[in-house]
Amino acid sequence: MSELDLDLDDFSDLIERPSGSLRREAEERRTLTGLPAQALGRVDELGEWLSSAQSRVPVEPVANPRLVVFAGDHGVAGLDVSTRPAGGALTLVREALDGASPAAVLARRFEVPVRIVDMSLDCDPGELPAEVTRHRVRRSSGRLDTEDTLTKAEAVEAFRAGMAVADEEADAGTDLVVLGDLSVGGTTAAGTLIAALCGTDASVVTGRGGGHIDDLAWMRKCAAIRDGLRRARPVLGDQLELLATVGGADLTAMTGFLLQSAVRHTPVILDGVVSAACALVGQRVAFRAPDWWLAGHATSEPAQAKALDRMALDPLMDQGIAVGGGTGALLALPLVRAAAALAAELPVREPELASTEPDGETEGTAQGLADAT
Structure with a gap:
């Protein structure tokens, strides 16, 4: 391809x-x-x-929502920029599949089906169900500070995988998507994308991540984003190349998913900084696309605030939630359902x-x- x-x-x-x-x-x-x-x-x-x-x-009730979670590992996690070890996203996915993660608990309580899409987990595909791994592009994404996270062919494949998932959800009658991510190193990739697209320095967008890293890890993460920015800035004119350079397979797929969901008129609730970064890339591709997305909640990640401000999206909630997987966006779902009920x-x-x-x-x-x- x-x-x-x-x-x-x-x-x-x-x-x-x-x-x-x-x-x-x-x-x-x-x-x-x-x-x-x-x-x-x-x-x-x-x-x-x-x-x-x-x-x-009048508006129809939100009857068929779905939590869609894109998962992947990132090579940059090997620099110890996260509280979790490199390649540790598999543990997060297993917790979600077992119903033990915060997002899984909320999805069960709200009666929302969960779909997990493995794009680049660092594990043997046989360790997970086939429906989870069928869109996988590669085993872990490259280290964004020193190498491209994907080849161009892999970026196309990941982007198309996200589009395919969006089409599958629309064809299945999903009337609202809650979008989440499970990764180790994903917030570093997200920070790099947002800094590149907003024209800011690494220190401005570097947050503590879902595990609230310590100061030394924060400095390592900031240095990784700084080095990733040097590689990202020359390719800002080509969003697919930008994703291949520093985004990784999961973020590339999420961007394709968001854009194709807008094509199919499927509204989406964004979760944290990772989905915000993908949405910002999507806005650069098609300026009308953010009109189909809601910001579910505000996090403590400075990069998310910058991305949402650039897209003029105001978070529906601010509960200080740092855990990912769609947890914060799921908490916004009852508010969306309540708004539909009142309007109707x-x-x-x-x-x-x-x-x-x-x-x-x-x-x-x-x-x-x-x-x-």
């Missing part, structure tokens, strides 16, 4: 914004409930956004008619007196 087999410029033509006319119709319907303006705050806006994404007024089920009043009932009674009484005379 060659790089020419995938032209990301096509997404600019394929992705449309959610219906503006239907959003205005949803806003007009909201005014007929009799509730004061801004009485429900951002929940009103959320219901109206969902109505426009569904192209339905609050009773509306018919607009007042020009000729009211009392006027009609007066007219009839007058006519009766005239007849009697």
Whole structure:
């Protein structure tokens, strides 16, 4: 497979914004409930956004959500930039599959099916179910500070895998995706992408990660992002090459997933800094795409805040959650469902008619007196 087999410029033509006319119709319907303006705050806006994404007024309930998690290991983790050892993402995946991770517990409680997609775990594929590994591109991604994380052919394959997963979810009737990631070293790749696209220094985007690394690990992580930035900046004009250079297979697949979900009109709740980085790359590919995404929650990662600000996405929640796997985005799901319920089920009043009932009674009484005379 060659790089020419995938032209990301096509997404600019394929992705449309959610219906503006239907959003205005949803806003007009909201005014007929009799509730004061801004009485429900951002929940009103959320219901109206969902109505426009569904192209339905009133909005339909969120009936078939799905947690989709992309997993992979990153070679840069060998520099001890994480609290977990290099190649340790397999443990995270097994916990999720066993229902023991925070995201798995919430998904079970909220009755949300979970799909895990292995793109580059550092393990033998036979250690996991075939439905998890069938899209795998390679075993671990390259070390972004010194080498490309993927070949160009692998980047195309990973990007197409993400698109395929988006198509499969849309065809299965998934009406809202909660997007998560499980990786070791993934926040380092995400920080590098965001720093490159926002034109900032490594120290500005380097966070503590899901395990809250100590100061020495933070310095190693900052140095890795700095070196990755030197390699990323020359390829900023080509988003697929950028992903191949410093993104890795899981982030590349997530970017393809997000863009194809926008093509298929499937709304997505973003989780933490990794999904924010992929969304930022997606915005560079197709500027309308972020209109299909929600920021589920704010994390302590400075890179996430920069990416969300660049896309004008305001997080729905801020609970200080650092664990990944879609945990924070899942916690935002009940809020989205509540917004849909309020938008659909609050009773509306018919607009007042020009000729009211009392006027009609007066007219009839007058006519009766005239007849009697």
